[in-house]
Amino acid sequence: MIIVANSEAGAGIEQAVDILKSGRHGLDALETALNRVEEDPKVRSVGYGGWPNLIGEMEFDAGVMDGTTRRTGAVGALRGVVHAVSVARRVMSDLNHEMLVGEGACRFASESGFTPQPTLYPDSKKVWWDKLARMLSPEEQAKFPDMPLAPLNSAITDPEKVRDTSVFLTIDSHKGIHAATSTSGWAWKYPGRLGDSPIVGAGFYADSRYGAAACTHTGEMTMRAGTCRTIVLAMKLGYSLDDAVKIAVDELRDLETGYLDGVVLHALDAHGNHKVVNFRCRETIRYWYWDETLTKPEKREAETLKD
Numbered sequence: 001m002i003i004v005a006n007s008e009a010g011a012g013i014e015q016a017v018d019i020l021k022s023g024r025h026g027l028d029a030l031e032t033a034l035n036r037v038e039e040d041p042k043v044r045s046v047g048y049g050g051w052p053n054l055i056g057e058m059e060f061d062a063g064v065m066d067g068t069t070r071r072t073g074a075v076g077a078l079r080g081v082v083h084a085v086s087v088a089r090r091v092m093s094d095l096n097h098e099m100l101v102g103e104g105a106c107r108f109a110s111e112s113g114f115t116p117q118p119t120l121y122p123d124s125k126k127v128w129w130d131k132l133a134r135m136l137s138p139e140e141q142a143k144f145p146d147m148p149l150a151p152l153n154s155a156i157t158d159p160e161k162v163r164d165t166s167v168f169l170t171i172d173s174h175k176g177i178h179a180a181t182s183t184s185g186w187a188w189k190y191p192g193r194l195g196d197s198p199i200v201g202a203g204f205y206a207d208s209r210y211g212a213a214a215c216t217h218t219g220e221m222t223m224r225a226g227t228c229r230t231i232v233l234a235m236k237l238g239y240s241l242d243d244a245v246k247i248a249v250d251e252l253r254d255l256e257t258g259y260l261d262g263v264v265l266h267a268l269d270a271h272g273n274h275k276v277v278n279f280r281c282r283e284t285i286r287y288w289y290w291d292e293t294l295t296k297p298e299k300r301e302a303e304t305l306k307d
């Protein structure tokens with residue numbers, strides 16, 4: 001059994017280990033762990049502690065993949081429910097669809113028994129408006145948001161490095177390999193923007209035969225490169241974990257236009273090897289790791305790639 005999770009996963013990692021040890025399905029462990037992360041206001045990129053979109057509304061993205069069935073469930077731009085990963089899992093278990101977004105996702109959450117709740121953390125609201133107020137004239141502030149938002153989008157997101165996510169990968173006691181993600185997405189994103197976290201193949205992928213991958217940071221790049229599917233497909237084609245990650249990084253490196261920034265790639269193979277690499281993020285990147293040889297999860301430093 002193994003768990004690889006990104007640095008934001010601290011609130012849930014120990015519970016994930018306990019559930020894995022009890023022999024339950026790996027997605028039970030990942031969902032429960034992500035729920036703890038989603039509830040934790042100290043995590044400033046996921047769930048209740050996350051950042052709102054450009055008009056001050058929380059929109060959550062999340063995804064799950066069962067690597068044995070290769071079923072996925074995802075929600076995008078979900079409002080009013082902090083436990084986005086649980087709604088994503090219900091998409092997988094209850095519908096003949098793989099993804100719901102916007103109003104449909106909210107409707108499905110309500111039908112599935114999720115109670116609407118306040119999702120905008122007061123400190124996030126303050127930071128959101130303070131930043132906007134510095135950018136808008138008094139006249140613009142008075143009519144906001146009844147104005148074109150597109151000009152604000154790049155001006156606001158460029159200096160903000162608030163693009164994290166929480167991602168978990170596991171090999172469970174049944175040798176099932178699974179992935180799950182949850183995020184509030186980029187701070188000050190254009191309303192309706194989806195990142196890579198709900199996009200299977202971009203922000204996450206799992207196949208119990210070969211391995212799994214999940215990414216954090218710049219979803220606008222991993223969506224274009226199909227990063228997580230690239231890693232798992234390369235392993236299917238016989239490449240080692242190291243080479244599979246290198247192929248995916250090379251694809252990111254080849255992008256020359258559009259919004260380009262850092263990406264963190266988390267991956268594991270079916271033999272129990274794992275690899276976490278920092279591609280172009282300027283800060284030191286850490287991640288959580290646990291396997292059966294460890295008494296408790298460890299925080300480790302990701303390998304930083306030379307550009």
Ligand code: GLY
Nearest residue numbers: 185195196217219
């Ligand atoms: N990787 C998170 C996002 O792009 O929203």
